[in-house]
Amino acid sequence: MVIAVDAHRIAYMALPKAGCSTVKAALAQIDPSVTLPPEDERDVMTWHGLYPTVRFRPHRWAQYGGYWRFCVVRDPLRRLLSVYTNRVVERRDLHNCRNILRGRVDLPKDPDPDFFFCNLKAYVAASSVIKHHVLPAWLFLGPDLGAYDRVLKTTELASLGEELSARSGRPVEILRENRSSLQLSFDDLGPEAQRAIRDHLAEEYRYLRDFYANPLAEPAAVPCTGPLRRVS
Template sequence: MVIAVEAHKLAYMALPKAGCSSVKEALAHLDPSVEKPRKEDVTVYTWHDVYPTKRFRPHRFQDYADYWRFCVVRDPIKRLLSVYTNRVVQFGDLRNSTKLREGRDWLSDVSREPSPDEFFQNLDVYKRASSSIKHHAIEAWLFVGRDLGAYNKVYKTEDLGQLGYDLSLLTRQPVDMPRRNNSEMTLDIADLQDKTIDAIRPFLDGEYAFLSEFYKNPLGPRRHASCAMPIRRVS
């Protein structure tokens, strides 16, 4: 689903864990069709209810060819790690998982409150257990499409200030680009065990290949198992 602000001919494809809470809030304040709630009634879910994040559909995206189309991407390691710090620790998606609470047989070996290593070593299992985890931890192209050249501009999360400036020029209105839904804890790739990195590396390699114009894979080329060289850590 394209998040469109018809009044200003803006079309945004949201990528989970890539600044979408901040961008949605900024767009909602620019969109005259959105009924603004009272400040005290705003929650972390308010703007996601207004603009749900849906997967990319080429035929729907084409309907907005005359709009200023943009998306925001994030460093794949940071995006994936934030699934744990934000969705698992902060919002308790696994504690709230019905499948985990019911103790399904295929979930008997995993915890509802896993450590980072347990979570990422069993990421595919946790994605099956929680639709929210799956939503936030699947490939970027499923939300922004395979052709990033189809956008007027692709921003990195580091460039949200520039996005705010550009939106103000396009709409001729002041734009506040808030920083929303930040994780309350920090986690670095160096905090993970080598076998955990091995488990998530195929996913990360694919994400860095897709976003190679914007981010370089800091893990470097994958080495054969017989090599004695350790995986290079990221600071």
């Protein structure tokens, strides 16, 4: 299903770990079709309960041709690293993984970042939660980002509040939801984990090439075209 606010003809496709909790919370402020629980009973799962994140389906998306259609993207490396800091460390999702708990796979529930990224394929196969959050962006946003009226980076979410407010005639406050308190950088990882991440994200950076340069790409060799000369 497409996340739509029919009253204001707004349609949104969510990408996991790309500000989707924040965007959903903003949409709920202007959506008359939803009933919010009391403020002290809300948490990040409130927004996902209201607006589930689903994969892109062309026939569903085509039904919203007259809507203002948008999505939010995030730097692929930052998005992937946040899966570890938020889903593995903070939310401890692997402690609820049935395949691990029942001994079907031999994987630690609290891996260090190097082990996690070196064994990312195994964790994706074992845990549906991890898989959901590391699937490539095009599965959620579709093959053609040109089909959107606006593609925002996560660093531009403040301007989304202004856009939603203008379209709804109501004030919209952008509050950062589900922000990880932990920090992990590419340089914190060992060579094998870095290589695994580089390989995993190569296609993702190609898909988002109009928005993010690939900082992990190996520099191309520069051919020597001048005459050779002996150095004494």
